[in-house]
Amino acid sequence: MIALGPLAVGLVWLVGAIVVGRVTDPRQARRAATWTASVAVGVSAVALTLPEAPLGGSVSAGAGAVGCLAISLAGLLVAAVSPVEGAAPVMAARLFAVACGLLAFQYAVVDAVLLALSTYLVWSGDRLFARYQFPGALLLIVGAVLPGPAGTVLLAAGIVIRMAAFPAHAWFPRFVDRTPVGVVVAYQAAPVVLLEPSTVVLTVIGAITALTAAVFAAASDDGRRSLAYLLIATNGLVIAGASWLVGTLATAGLAMTVGALAARRESLSLHEGGDFAATPRLAVAYLVFGLSLAGFPLLAGFAEGHHLPHAVATPIGIVVVIALSVTGIAVMRGFLGLFTRRRAANGERDLTPLENYGVVVAMAVLVVVGLAPGLLTWV
Amino acid sequence: MNALVIAGVGVPLVTFLVLAVALWFGLVWTERVVSGLVVGAAALSALVGLALAVVCIVEGPSAVSLGTWFAGFPLRLRADWLSVPMVVLCGLLGCLIGAFSQRYLHRDPGYRRFYLLLALFVAAVQVVVLAGTLDLLVVGWELAGLASALLIAFFHHRPGPVAGGLRAFITYRISDIGLIGAVIAEHHRAGHGVVGLLLLWAVLGKSAQFPLGGWLPRAMEGPTPSSAICYGAISVSLGPYLLLRNGVDGPAVVAVGVVTALYATLVGRAQTDIKSSLAFASMTQIALVLIEVGLGWNVLALVHLITHAVLRSGQILRSPSLLHDHHHLEQSLGAPVPTTGRHFERLVPARLRTWLYRFALERGYVDAFLVDRLVNPLVRTVNRAAAAEDRWTTTVAANRQAVSR
Incomplete structure (x- = not known):
């Protein structure tokens, strides 16, 4: 089945990538990328209203539009909050186009090929990344082609590697450390989980990944390293059965606030602190996006945090509950470590109007969905 | 009845949301407007509680069903002999603390943030006390914990309050595992004993009971008014309330109460600052309430909880003026204030006293x-x-x- 809505959104991102690529001034490029993301959000919203025709043969209008909306909102955050220098907006736009493509073409083989394409696009020559991600992409393609249990096992292995689940996670902290945050978010936005075969083993791996990564995030003394583990923890929860929609948007928000902070100061050490009074909006955004990941009430992640432990076997549910709890601790430690205990002497700036635009839209969606979680099931 | 119960929760919650949006978009409302909104919301909440009390007396306790929030999450509120007094208490104390803070925090750079968090705390507590299901109670419980931790870390330029806030939040999150576990266990139809033990685990952190009470004296690093409402009165009282609401009693609850009461009263006597001393006094009294809950003396426990909350709030609010009050007392007496605790010297051998003092000094x-x-x-x-x-x-x-x- 080919879904027209996501196809249209994907095309918007592709055209946006071309347009942004022709703009030489980085500031103008960022504005163009933000415009592209806004149009993509608008098209996704329109696609939501179109009738979905799951039995309509090879073409469906609205299918996957909500996914495209989440991806485009993440794209809006990336475009608006990325620093002017070194943001790689063209690559991010291409990756978002690929992510929408996954929702447009609902054939496992096509999806696996698209994921491989995104891996190739992101690869910057890093050997560790290649060592993990190319075999992972190959496993996904072969797994999608092969029928029966062999295909399922290969698909599961490919997903574990692609989503940096334990024990195939070692490449990810280095990837987050050396790649523009926007590209990390765009690479993460691809809904790999749509290929996920429903197996108990994957659910167990997801829950263990979520817990282990949350513990590593809580113990880390560096904001960027903590972010990497929080992203892994979210991937684990998604593999275990949490909504990838909320995960995509919340991780995008958290990652971009960390990226914005990294552009403002040299070190993200939790021991050095920051000044809440100087950057209150940035601090609150970090907290809101982070607590959404941790399943806090009145935010979008709460309903998932409530459902997931009930939906899985009791031991896995216990692991998920502990993982969410530790994720909350990691977020609060990051918040207090990055935004308190120091008086700003270097004139650290709060969110710019463009950044504020992206953050407000994403946060509003998280809060509205948090207050009315039924919206997710309605769409 | 429905409107009253919804108003009890909704008024402070809407106030919080309005303030949050206003602060985010940089609307510079005056101190008077901000504090007026929160004090008004708390006062209205207390009045709603009083109205609920009248309705409960006339019509009896009632449960209000508001449908489902989302699939598998029923929205039920309950007004009865247990929840209504707590609604009134929380509303009144929120109002009192809000009014007190108008002068206490006048021209403080974080003035608006304080009232925002106070509104969130009052709303969260009203959700806890009026919740008709454990699922809904979790919502208020976690929000109250968040508001408490952020209030402790209010003076964010100083490392002490920040560390205290983080410690409180970590303790809350660890003990919240028990509460969420209890929700899951209840959904899986586990026995009352399992649910009770999980709830007791949740209470250990929230009510600062042994061995998870170390955050409470450190929480006093926050502004005095928030210490009064959170750690002297409402926040620590939520634990016994949770047990009363869910009918949890028995030897495990009594044991936690006894151990904590002995520990906290001993350690509290070695404290050299008034706020730490009051923190351990709170811990002791809450432990005694737990003993009453464990023994099934529910009415006594509720009365003890409320009277302790009122008394302790007053003491903590007055604590910054301790030296002033002490001088006044001595002037009135015409002599130094007599020392207390001499009976320990008579009853406990000298060597044991030294060991106990060391034990208390090291907080056990x-x-x-x-x-x-x-x-x-x-x-x-x-x-x-x-x-x-x-x-x-x-x-x-x-x-x-x-x-x-």
């Missing part, structure tokens, strides 16, 4: 054990594992790089 070595023997080794191990992984990935990448060249 509980913090040292938890932090030095459990948390720090775990953090060190995790960080060593992360560092080892780092070295491995660097080596792998470097080797490959060398080969490629």
Whole structure:
């Protein structure tokens, strides 16, 4: 089945990538990328209203539009909050186009090929990344082609590697450390989980990944390293059965606030602190996006945090509950470590109007969905 | 009835949301407007509680069903002999603290943030006390914990309050596992004993009971008014309320109460600052309430809880003026204030007294054990594992790089 809505959104991102690529001034490029993301959000919203025709043969209008909306909102955050220098907006736009493509073409083989394409696009020559991600992409393609249990096992292995689940996670902290945050978010936005075969083993791996990564995030003394583990923890929860929609948007928000902070100061050490009074909006955004990941009430992640432990076997549910709890601790430690205990002497700036635009839209969606979680099931 | 119960929760919650949006968009409302909104919301909440009390007396207790929030999450509120007094108490204390803080925090740079968090705290507590299901109670419980932790860390330029806030939040999150576990256990139709033990685990952190009470004296680093409402009165009282609401009693509850009461009263006597002393006094009284809950003396427990909350709030609000009050007392007496606790000297042998004093001074070595023997080794191990992984990935990448060249 080919879904027209996501196809249209994907095309918007592709055209946006071309347009942004022709703009030489980085500031103008960022504005163009933000415009592209806004149009993509608008098209996704329109696609939501179109009738979905799951039995309509090879073409469906609205299918996957909500996914495209989440991806485009993440794209809006990336475009608006990325620093002017070194943001790689063209690559991010291409990756978002690929992510929408996954929702447009609902054939496992096509999806696996698209994921491989995104891996190739992101690869910057890093050997560790290649060592993990190319075999992972190959496993996904072969797994999608092969029928029966062999295909399922290969698909599961490919997903574990692609989503940096334990024990195939070692490449990810280095990837987050050396790649523009926007590209990390765009690479993460691809809904790999749509290929996920429903197996108990994957659910167990997801829950263990979520817990282990949350513990590593809580113990880390560096904001960027903590972010990497929080992203892994979210991937684990998604593999275990949490909504990838909320995960995509919340991780995008958290990652971009960390990226914005990294552009403002040299070190993200939790021991050095920051000044809440100087950057209150940035601090609150970090907290809101982070607590959404941790399943806090009145935010979008709460309903998932409530459902997931009930939906899985009791031991896995216990692991998920502990993982969410530790994720909350990691977020609060990051918040207090990055935004308190120091008086700003270097004139650290709060969110710019463009950044504020992206953050407000994403946060509003998280809060509205948090207050009315039924919206997710309605769409 | 429906409108009253919804108003009890909704008014402070809407106030919080309005203030949050206004602050985000930089609307500079005057101190008077901000505090007026929160004090008004708390006062209205208290009045709603009083109206609910009248309705309950006339019509009897009632449960209000508001449908479902989302699939599998029923929205039910309950007004009865247990929840209504707590609604009134929380509303009145919120109003009192709000009014007190108008002068206490006048021209403080965080004035609006304080009232925002106060509104969130009052709303969260009203959700807890009026919740008709454990699922809904979790919502208020977690929001109250968040508001408390952020209030402790209110003076964010100083490391002490920030560390205290983080510690409180960590303790809350660890004990929240018990509450959420109880919700899951209840959904899976586990026995009342299992649910009760999980709820008791939740209470240990929230009500600062042994051995998870180390955060409470550190929480006094926050502004005095928030200490009064959170740690002297409402927040620590939520634990016994949770047990009363869910009918949890028995020897385990009594045991926690007895151990904590003995520990806290002993440690409290060795404290040299008034706020820490009051923190341990709160811990002791809440432990006594737990004993009453464990023994099934529910009405006595509720009365004890409310009277303690009112008294302790007053004491904490008055604590910054302790020296002034002490001088007044001595002037009135015409002599130094008589020392208390002489009976310990008569009853306890001298050698044991020294040991007990050392024990109390070190706060029972509980913090040292938890932090030095459990948390720090775990953090060190995790960080060593992360560092080892780092070295491995660097080596792998470097080797490959060398080969490629």
